[in-house]
Amino acid sequence: MTSTLKQTNEEKALCYLILNPEGFSEREGVxxxxxxxxxxxxxxxxxxxxxxxxxxxxxTENGEGQYYRYQLPDRHTAEKVxxxxxxxxxxxxxxxxxxxxxxxxLSRFDV
Numbered sequence: 768m769t770s771t772l773k774q775t776n777e778e779k780a781l782c783y784l785i786l787n788p789e790g791f792s793e794r795e796g797v798x799x800x801x802x803x804x805x806x807x808x809x810x811x812x813x814x815x816x817x818x819x820x821x822x823x824x825x826x827t828e829n830g831e832g833q834y835y836r837y838q839l840p841d842r843h844t845a846e847k848v849x850x851x852x853x854x855x856x857x858x859x860x861x862x863x864x865x866x867x868x869x870x871x872x873l874s875r876f877d878v
Contacts, residue, residue, distance in 0.1 A: 772859045780808040790838030809837050818844045842876035
């Protein structure tokens with residue numbers, strides 16, 4: 768009997784980060800993805816893949832708090848994340864990032 772593998776929160780955070788030109792913020796993780804430890808998933812992915820995302824502080828609407836926004840720094844990092852996400856999703860018989868999405872993502876880094 769085989770078990771159905773579900774998309775992990777780490778994969779959800781990375782998909783959100785890579786598919787959105789503005790990246791992923793801890794706040795979006797809470798409100799859009801329903802988890803509170805977005806930075807943990809990002810940090811784990813960085814260690815696992817040997818990469819580093821750009822980090823930028825953003826303030827909350829009331830200005831009393833702040834959180835990080837994570838973004839892709841370059842094409843090489845984007846390619847590593849895409850390869851990782853597609854390998855993980857292939858285990859479930861899925862594709863995380865389509866060929867069309869790959870072209871769109873990588874075109875952000877063309878000069």
